Amino acid sequence: MVLAVDIGGTTIKAEIVDPALDAVRRADVPTPVPRPGPTTEAAGSGPAIVDAVIGASRDLLGDSAAEQRSRVRAAGVAVPGLVDAERGIARFSANLGWRDLPLAGPLRTGLGLPVVIGHDVRLAGEAEWRRGAGRGCDHLLVIVIGTGIAATVVSGGRTISGAAGQIAELGHVVVSPDGPRCGCGARGCLETIASATAIAREYARRTGGEVAGAADVVALLHTDPAAAAVWQEAVDALADGIRTAVAMFTPNRIVIGGGLALAGEALLEPLRRAVKVRAEVFGVPPIVGAAFGARAGLVGAALAAQQAAARAGSADG
Ligand SMILES: [Zn+2]
Incomplete structure (x- = not known):
């Protein structure tokens, strides 16, 4: 033990x-x-x-x-x-x-x-790769979406690290050059639009209503057009970010984890559609939810x- x-x-x-x-x-x-x-x-x-x-x-x-x-x-x-x-x-x-x-x-x-x-994020990625939703997959992307967004890349049966051991900072890929200011200094980074934190913040900004987190926005998807709009924008931003990652690493599976993945098919189903229209030219891999969740x-x-x-x-x- x-x-x-x-x-x-x-x-x-x-x-x-x-x-x-x-x-x-x-x-x-x-x-x-x-x-x-x-x-x-x-x-x-x-x-x-x-x-x-x-x-x-x-x-x-x-x-x-x-x-x-x-x-x-x-x-x-x-x-x-x-x-x-x-x-x-x-x-x-x-x-x-x-x-x-x-x-x-x-x-x-x-x-x-x-x-x-x-x-x-690396340990979460290793868990999903070795024992979870990415098991047996030698070309894998595990994207963790919570307060920020980052990814573990498995290529050729090995995890890829930066020169100083960094993970893939997918959350700081710019998807909207005129978008919100990011903590890193740039504008329109993926995580300023599609992190769980960003989704809750944007919904509150648009409606003046308070939400405790992205899960509250998900609960309103079928009754509140503002929630649906914020969610779709986040899904589209994620798909733009994933398109970049697919173009660079051509994984044969993508695992979505972190707090936002607890939304399940409410996230995965529209995300698959949005990635398909953007990345079909590269071959779109299956997109699945993480096995170990939080x-x-x-x-x-x-x-x-x-x-x-x-x-x-x-x-x-
Ligand atoms: Zn950034």
Whole structure:
């Protein structure tokens, strides 16, 4: 068994995961809010988050029967932003306000377990590729749509990384040059129109009505023309972004994950149609929903921890 942790913008989720990747126990704690000020290790929420992860993990292990606890062999942690998995450092997160935060080392000390960290979207992509909706597929795109949009690209049976280990920042492909200003400085990036956050924000702007999130907009699709219009614009923007990715990587399957994918066919059916009219010339692959839903990051962290446990075991032997 392993411990899996997913550090999100609002919640830290932790699970004890069995070899079949099912959660045996789970705990959620709020993510500590960054202190205002310059983004540095000391000024951001980094140290508080390390403490919160250790606290939640210890509670989870402490609540378990001794026999179960003794079988937890390693921990995997899914981290947002830029991540140096090799050195165990969370390099940068604008949302969580940290820069060059040592993560694996302090967690290893605090938990007394081997600890591996990885980028949350990469781990989610690995989970879907190895064990989920992209299983058996050597040319695969896993797109995670939540507060932002990013993708894991599998090509020729390997995941592709940037020169510094980056994932594919599909959310910052410009799809509307006169569109909303993005946090990256450009205008009309895909995620300014089609992220779950952007959809909720745009609906509220147009109607003056408050919604808690994109799921509320989905619930109004058949009764509120404004909701339907905002949704279709997001679907069209996603299709434009996917067209670019299909042209570059020609995957033979596309998996859609993250919070927005919980909309299911309300998202996938119009998205397939919109991609078909744009990308038919390249050959449009099947577009399917993620298998692990909101757990994908945790499942990927568990897989990474299983590998770390196997390495530690063989080193012991
Ligand atoms: Zn951008």
